[in-house]
Amino acid sequence: MTVPAPPEALSSRLGYLLKHAYLRLGEESAEALAPFEIDGRELAVLALVDAHDALSQLEVAGLLGVDRTTMVALVDVLEGKGLVERRRSAQDRRKNIVHLTPSGRTRLQNAEAARHELERRFLAPLGPEAARWVQALQSLVTAPADVSPSSRGSTAARPGAARPGR
Amino acid sequence: MTVPAPPEALSSRLGYLLKHAYLRLGEESAEALAPFEIDGRELAVLALVDAHDALSQLEVAGLLGVDRTTMVALVDVLEGKGLVERRRSAQDRRKNIVHLTPSGRTRLQNAEAARHELERRFLAPLGPEAARWVQALQSLVTAPADVSPSSRGSTAARPGAARPGR
DNA sequence: TATTGTTATACTCTATAACTATA
DNA sequence: TATAGTTATAGAGTATAACAATA
Numbered sequence: 001m002t003v004p005a006p007p008e009a010l011s012s013r014l015g016y017l018l019k020h021a022y023l024r025l026g027e028e029s030a031e032a033l034a035p036f037e038i039d040g041r042e043l044a045v046l047a048l049v050d051a052h053d054a055l056s057q058l059e060v061a062g063l064l065g066v067d068r069t070t071m072v073a074l075v076d077v078l079e080g081k082g083l084v085e086r087r088r089s090a091q092d093r094r095k096n097i098v099h100l101t102p103s104g105r106t107r108l109q110n111a112e113a114a115r116h117e118l119e120r121r122f123l124a125p126l127g128p129e130a131a132r133w134v135q136a137l138q139s140l141v142t143a144p145a146d147v148s149p150s151s152r153g154s155t156a157a158r159p160g161a162a163r164p165g166r
Numbered sequence: 167m168t169v170p171a172p173p174e175a176l177s178s179r180l181g182y183l184l185k186h187a188y189l190r191l192g193e194e195s196a197e198a199l200a201p202f203e204i205d206g207r208e209l210a211v212l213a214l215v216d217a218h219d220a221l222s223q224l225e226v227a228g229l230l231g232v233d234r235t236t237m238v239a240l241v242d243v244l245e246g247k248g249l250v251e252r253r254r255s256a257q258d259r260r261k262n263i264v265h266l267t268p269s270g271r272t273r274l275q276n277a278e279a280a281r282h283e284l285e286r287r288f289l290a291p292l293g294p295e296a297a298r299w300v301q302a303l304q305s306l307v308t309a310p311a312d313v314s315p316s317s318r319g320s321t322a323a324r325p326g327a328a329r330p331g332r
Numbered sequence: 333t334a335t336t337g338t339t340a341t342a343c344t345c346t347a348t349a350a351c352t353a354t355a
Numbered sequence: 356t357a358t359a360g361t362t363a364t365a366g367a368g369t370a371t372a373a374c375a376a377t378a
Contacts, residue, residue: 338373338375340371340372341373342371343371348366352360
């Protein structure tokens with residue numbers, strides 16, 4: 001269901017708010033991208049391999065923050081839809097370079113337009129503050145993971161940290 | 167590892183940003199609440215049954231936005247920890263009213279203090295804008311779910327909702 | 333007949349471990 | 356020996372279906 005107007009005890013909880021914002025965007029995103037038979041994460045893969053040049057599966061996985069085994073399935077799906085192709089790297093034949101097909105490039109452009117429109121609608125309640133709000137969100141995601149007194153372990157780096165993360 | 171500084175192609179994606187903000191908060195939250203042997207959602211349940219009076223399991227589930235079967239497991243865990251008790255409602259013996267135990271009340275207070283401190287740290291990169299940013303986030307979660315042309319449609323029902331694929 | 337709580341089951345998502353082919 | 360990709364498997368998390376007790 002998502003969103004039956006949360007009571008005070010919840011509306012102040014960052015965890016609740018972020019989770020439900022994420023879920024809601026997911027729902028609307030699925031709907032907006034359905035005509036393109038693609039989901040938001042698949043679209044992100046297309047955008048990445050378009051923007052960068054000759055990325056291997058592992059490199060895409062790293063950028064996206066997903067496991068390499070997850071990446072295999074993701075590329076399987078995209079290749080099955082004819083949107084990308086795997087090509088062995090000539091320099092290092094262990095690597096699969098992920099290439100956009102012409103069909104994939106077209107799909108990327110059309111779906112990106114739909115995504116922009118969706119995000120515009122999603123952020124509409126913020127009015128002119130939307131852009132700044134998103135900037136702030138970026139700063140939370142890329143922040144150096146705290147530094148202050150009460151310590152804690154940073155998300156990234158840290159020797160034998162064995163993060164469950166992801 | 168979350169957050170290897172996302173490239174431009176990702177840092178503008180709301181889906182990516184919300185997901186990773188949520189994941190990161192989850193990691194830090196787990197760490198901050200670990201001493202209390204409780205997670206963020208369990209804490210939210212304690213706060214809800216404390217704030218409202220005599221809520222049934224189904225009512226808590228509705229407020230929290232989780233399934234009633236999920237709620238059973240959640241209450242099982244909290245009852246196992248001695249933080250809540252199930253009591254049959256005298257008015258409607260089908261209902262389990264969820265009560266805080268004295269131990270639950272103490273745990274709630276201590277864990278809430280830790281949560282506040284955690285959220286303060288998490289939002290620190292926003293500086294004095296933090297409060298307004300959270301307000302904006304609230305408005306996204308409680309927004310009337312769009313109104314414009316392409317509408318949307320809750321997870322459930324909706325008659326002629328296109329959906330060719332899946 | 334409908335609702336609350338419960339159990340059993342299934343499905344999605346993702347991670348871990350082990351294998352292969354390359355380096 | 357280490358790395359990229361793959362496969363098989365297992366673990367969260369959550370939803371659906373069916374059932375008992377109660378209304």
